[in-house]
Amino acid sequence: MRVGYLGPAATFTHLAVSSCFQNGAEHVAYRTIPECIDAAVAGEVDFAFVPLENALEGSVNLTIDYLIHEQPLPIVGEMTLPIHQHLLVHPSRENAWKELDKIYSHSHAIAQCHKFLHRQFPSVPYEYANSTGAAAKFVSDHPELNIGVIANDMAASTYELKIVKRDIQDYRDNHTRFVILSPDENISFEVNSKLSSRPKTTLMVMLPQDESGALHRVLSAFSWRNLNLSKIESRPTKTGLGHYFFIIDIEKAFDEVLIPGAMQELEALGCKVKLLGAYQSYQL
Amino acid sequence: MRVGYLGPAATFTHLAVSSCFQNGAEHVAYRTIPECIDAAVAGEVDFAFVPLENALEGSVNLTIDYLIHEQPLPIVGEMTLPIHQHLLVHPSRENAWKELDKIYSHSHAIAQCHKFLHRQFPSVPYEYANSTGAAAKFVSDHPELNIGVIANDMAASTYELKIVKRDIQDYRDNHTRFVILSPDENISFEVNSKLSSRPKTTLMVMLPQDESGALHRVLSAFSWRNLNLSKIESRPTKTGLGHYFFIIDIEKAFDEVLIPGAMQELEALGCKVKLLGAYQSYQL
Numbered sequence: 170m171r172v173g174y175l176g177p178a179a180t181f182t183h184l185a186v187s188s189c190f191q192n193g194a195e196h197v198a199y200r201t202i203p204e205c206i207d208a209a210v211a212g213e214v215d216f217a218f219v220p221l222e223n224a225l226e227g228s229v230n231l232t233i234d235y236l237i238h239e240q241p242l243p244i245v246g247e248m249t250l251p252i253h254q255h256l257l258v259h260p261s262r263e264n265a266w267k268e269l270d271k272i273y274s275h276s277h278a279i280a281q282c283h284k285f286l287h288r289q290f291p292s293v294p295y296e297y298a299n300s301t302g303a304a305a306k307f308v309s310d311h312p313e314l315n316i317g318v319i320a321n322d323m324a325a326s327t328y329e330l331k332i333v334k335r336d337i338q339d340y341r342d343n344h345t346r347f348v349i350l351s352p353d354e355n356i357s358f359e360v361n362s363k364l365s366s367r368p369k370t371t372l373m374v375m376l377p378q379d380e381s382g383a384l385h386r387v388l389s390a391f392s393w394r395n396l397n398l399s400k401i402e403s404r405p406t407k408t409g410l411g412h413y414f415f416i417i418d419i420e421k422a423f424d425e426v427l428i429p430g431a432m433q434e435l436e437a438l439g440c441k442v443k444l445l446g447a448y449q450s451y452q453l
Numbered sequence: 454m455r456v457g458y459l460g461p462a463a464t465f466t467h468l469a470v471s472s473c474f475q476n477g478a479e480h481v482a483y484r485t486i487p488e489c490i491d492a493a494v495a496g497e498v499d500f501a502f503v504p505l506e507n508a509l510e511g512s513v514n515l516t517i518d519y520l521i522h523e524q525p526l527p528i529v530g531e532m533t534l535p536i537h538q539h540l541l542v543h544p545s546r547e548n549a550w551k552e553l554d555k556i557y558s559h560s561h562a563i564a565q566c567h568k569f570l571h572r573q574f575p576s577v578p579y580e581y582a583n584s585t586g587a588a589a590k591f592v593s594d595h596p597e598l599n600i601g602v603i604a605n606d607m608a609a610s611t612y613e614l615k616i617v618k619r620d621i622q623d624y625r626d627n628h629t630r631f632v633i634l635s636p637d638e639n640i641s642f643e644v645n646s647k648l649s650s651r652p653k654t655t656l657m658v659m660l661p662q663d664e665s666g667a668l669h670r671v672l673s674a675f676s677w678r679n680l681n682l683s684k685i686e687s688r689p690t691k692t693g694l695g696h697y698f699f700i701i702d703i704e705k706a707f708d709e710v711l712i713p714g715a716m717q718e719l720e721a722l723g724c725k726v727k728l729l730g731a732y733q734s735y736q737l
Contacts, residue, residue: 203567222694223689224689224691224693224694227514227688227689230511231564249694276560276581280515283487296583297560297581297582297583298581299580299581340691340692342691342692342693344693344694346694382672382675382676382679382681384672384682384685385669385672385673385675385676388666388668388669388672389669391666391669392666392669395666398668399695400687400695400697401668401687402687403684403685403686403687404511405507405508405511407508407624407626408624408626409508409626409628410506410508410533410628410630411683411684413684
């Protein structure tokens with residue numbers, strides 16, 4: 170079994186892949202989310218494993234938009250992982266970490282540690298990397314530079330960096346949701362036996378036109394069936410400001426009556442409706 | 454009159470400030486959105502001018518989150534600007550632009566030109582800068598590097614770069630909304646007389662708890678009053694995955710009956726409701 174993920178090695182996505190799948194799965198790193206999804210479409214890997222939403226920073230828009238506009242792969246699973254951010258430096262600079270010239274990481278990681286950075290390093294500039302893993306690799310490759318990186322434990326061990334300050338994220342309850350995508354919506358796979366799971370269904374709904382109360386009517390279709398929505402997210406359709414589609418998560422397995430009934434009614438009212446996935450949500 | 458904006462010079466925010474205000478306003482660049490908002494709170498500038506939403510990439514989460522969680526400044530105006538992205542190089546490299554080593558820009562600008570880059574530069578790596586203006590300045594300062602930058606006309610003239618390919622954004626209807634913030638919600642200011650305007654009201658609503666149908670009931674309060682919502686956006690409350698607040702835009706001036714009535718009812722139902730601004734939305 171081959172699992173493509175948003176690389177390089179030791180990103181949070183890599184950590185999630187390692188926590189989710191049983192030993193024996195081969196992990197293949199991709200440079201970007203679209204490349205990872207494309208690889209699953211092309212059959213290079215059986216699954217694409219990419220981030221979807223962070224508890225602090227919100228949705229990973231690139232994943233949602235690529236699935237909706239470019240490559241409509243079904244969601245076959247979801248994994249939720251707690252996020253612990255640490256400050257790492259090159260081992261040769263372990264004792265000088267309070268006088269860094271620059272801090273390097275993914276923009277989300279920097280945002281998640283905003284208060285810590287503001288307090289501890291008020292005048293140190295930061296720079297965005299494509300991922301926490303890429304930032305850690307850069308710091309490891311450049312011992313001559315006096316820079317720190319925000320990344321996870323796996324990055325510290327993979328790139329032989331020193332953790333000088335643990336758990337620097339501003340909020341404790343920081344989690345990220347990752348989705349597992351596959352061209353085969355009925356594919357079966359074994360996960361780590363320590364994970365708990367619950368069923369979920371995700372739909373995309375596009376309203377017929379900009380009319381007062383259209384979203385209200387859409388939500389009515391779920392509300393009167395007692396279908397609890399755990400999330401509703403609006404994203405632009407890319408046809409101009411003010412035009413949106415909605416991603417709706419239902420805390421329920423896809424059944425034969427209630428969810429299909431809601432979908433049919435919404436279509437009859439002129440909405441475009443699509444099942445993005447009916448799957449298990451895993452967590453440690 | 455002093456207007457703080459997300460700098461450096463020649464960002465799209467700077468272009469929007471220049472298009473919005475009458476001559477005579479002093480423009481003050483800030484390095485980040487929080488610093489710009491903080492400057493308005495501290496009275497260093499009369500207004501903070503920052504991006505809120507792009508038609509392709511969606512909301513600028515940092516602006517929304519900083520207003521909700523850190524500095525609750527009222528919205529006193531809004532400006533919508535069409536976005537044209539161009540490929541710029543150092544003038545000494547004008548004839549060699551098809552063999553770039555790297556492309557540098559803000560992550561949103563790179564995302565907006567994804568198809569162009571995929572087609573024209575399939576194997577050229579890109580790197581994220583803090584802004585399109587900062588990326589243009591870097592390319593201008595480093596003629597020895599063979600890199601291209603995605604930025605606007607103002608960046609080309611400010612940093613003396615050469616536009617080698619115009620309008621490379623993937624979608625034509627690309628606009629960005631900017632908000633004008635001020636500690637004085639009744640502040641008056643003159644805008645460019647060529648701008649058209651319409652009234653808008655923006656609210657924040659936090660649901661009482663995770664209960665089935667809560668959002669449906671919130672939308673009912675607007676729907677039965679025929680208050681047309683042009684946008685509803687969910688953002689995480691930062692207290693854990695699955696907890697959201699909602700930003701709601703109403704296409705109507707704040708009145709004395711309908712909107713206050715809806716707000717009072719929502720509060721009586723246990724929601725937290727806040728008026729973020731009642732203002733004019735300007736466009737060219």
